[in-house]
Amino acid sequence: MPKEQGEKVVATNRKARHDYTIEDTYEAGIVLSGTEVKSLRQGRASLVDGYAYIDGGELWLDAVHIPEYTEGTWTNHAPRRKRKLLLHKAQIIKISHRTKEGGYTLVPLSIYFKDGRAKVELAVAKGKREYDKRQALRERQDKREADRAMSSRRHLGE
Structure with missing residues (x-):
């Protein structure tokens, strides 16, 4: 089977651009379980209440809803669990300094597949x-x- 090419958007957070002034965007990888990937490939996810935060030098995505995979068994995932995001250490430090300034938050703008890998577009944003x-x-x-x-x-x- 040939490797996937290009981008396939799974979910976007259209309300984020209305509620926040976007300052900066980052592309981060997401650590997912197998059933989460299959559910995303079906185009099912919701970023409505999602947010990201830094804890112990690691970046986490929370409250993003990826519904259970319909063909999954007892190995299915929890729909709203917190998921680790993958970014370079320097980028995490830079984001950490920005969010500590006050008024800034990390908002997921979209989840998509880029060359077969799940990615999330994160924005450093200020509430309007x-x-x-x-x-x-x-x-x-x-x-x-x-x-x-x-x-x-x-x-x-x-």
């Missing part, structure tokens, strides 16, 4: 205030209306 969210939404709507007006103007000129 309610008025920041409203302002971002308003800016997006204004931009959409301006684009719409420009395109209708272009069509009239033809």
Whole structure:
């Protein structure tokens, strides 16, 4: 069987970009059991309440829901267990300093397969205030209306 190539996105956290201002992103490997990998390959995962933290110089992903594998037996995994993330020591130290600054948190943005290996895209993010969210939404709507007006103007000129 040929080796898998490219990226296959399993799950994304669309709400994260709405609730947080993303400062930096990292790609980390995930330590998974066999049934977790099979469940991910079926495209089943939820990043809604997920977060990452550093404990004892190691990076952990918690509250990410990977449902039990349907064909699994007694060897099945716990759906919301904490999973170890794989990053270089220097990167973990850098992230640790950023999160200790205050106001910063580690949020998973997506889980995907890259060349057959499960990866998670982590973001060092700062929580947005309610008025920041409203302002971002308003800016997006204004931009959409301006684009719409420009395109209708272009069509009239033809």
